[in-house]
Amino acid sequence: MRIITIGREFGSGGRELGKRLADALGVPCYDKEIIREVAMLQGIPSSQVENVSQMEIASIYTGTIGNTFASNVYFNKLAMDVMIEQTNVIKKLAKTDCVIVGRQADLILKDYNSLNLFVYADFESKLKRCLARAKAGETEKDIIKQMKKIDKERASRRSIMSAEKWGRKENYHFCINTSGKDIKSLIPALKELALAWFKDKE
């Protein structure tokens, strides 16, 4: 199977890159779809899935000793159910070629020989991207706060699953700096890179 996973800093354009790369390769791209499916399977709203996976597990984790789950007496059953469900959904999606954005899919699909990309950018570029898609009433200050919060949560969530730190280049095959770049312009080359990468593995 040819699975591409995309880790990304908030505002780096990783989602856009994933969608465009998937289109270029003619395969589906999964992002929010995973959350929606988990929500449906658990019978809870999508917003709750996002909250659970982005916040509660991380805060629970601070109550554990080191990486040991067992010692966590404050464990949240819903958070655990959502994580297990998310793992199952991702493994099910990975039965056919696809691009998966976020959700620590590179860790979940460790045995799938996925091509793992990490997309990042400098602060100014990320802020610019976030401002361009800001909701009405959101201030720059709100956005900066959100940028920091979300990346912190992502790193924290990853730390529950693995010692392989979020965003550390050693844990990915290619890291792509999108600072000041038009993501669209990189897609044909990234498509070729992905095809070469999978061909080399065959």
Added chain:
Amino acid sequence: MRIITIGREFGSGGRELGKRLADALGVPCYDKEIIREVAMLQGIPSSQVENVSQMEIASIYTGTIGNTFASNVYFNKLAMDVMIEQTNVIKKLAKTDCVIVGRQADLILKDYNSLNLFVYADFESKLKRCLARAKAGETEKDIIKQMKKIDKERASRRSIMSAEKWGRKENYHFCINTSGKDIKSLIPALKELALAWFKDKE
């Protein structure tokens, strides 16, 4: 000008990648040539240039206070001359399109809009590459020691020139993990990536 700089971990295949990418783009690749030219201009052997740039400055640096050069009373004139000469040589080479491997060229060419790549790999892949090109009599232990030493020196030399840490993905445009990869297979896509990158900047 289209300048590609390549930082790399020892044994990651960064030099091979640079040479192959330069060939694919039809531009020269500079690596040891820089050392040879500096040696010629300074009237000293190449080995001395390498020694100066890889060791003495770093050890001198430990005698400085923070990043302050001025406070360094142990400063080595030859080391400084070599660094200045190296900077001049690199800037001279960068007058035409080329690939430059190592020598902190990305820092020296800060105003040249160079495309800066960093090549890395896991320990096993690097050791395998180093063993394949080992000199007669070199043991695995010798090679492991050398791998650590050279990367440490590279990081140290960079720290003299900049707060932008060696190997930190934020300081490069693309980071390429060559673990278990045939570098040759990546070249067509990297060529396209480079062309797209420079086109986007025009």
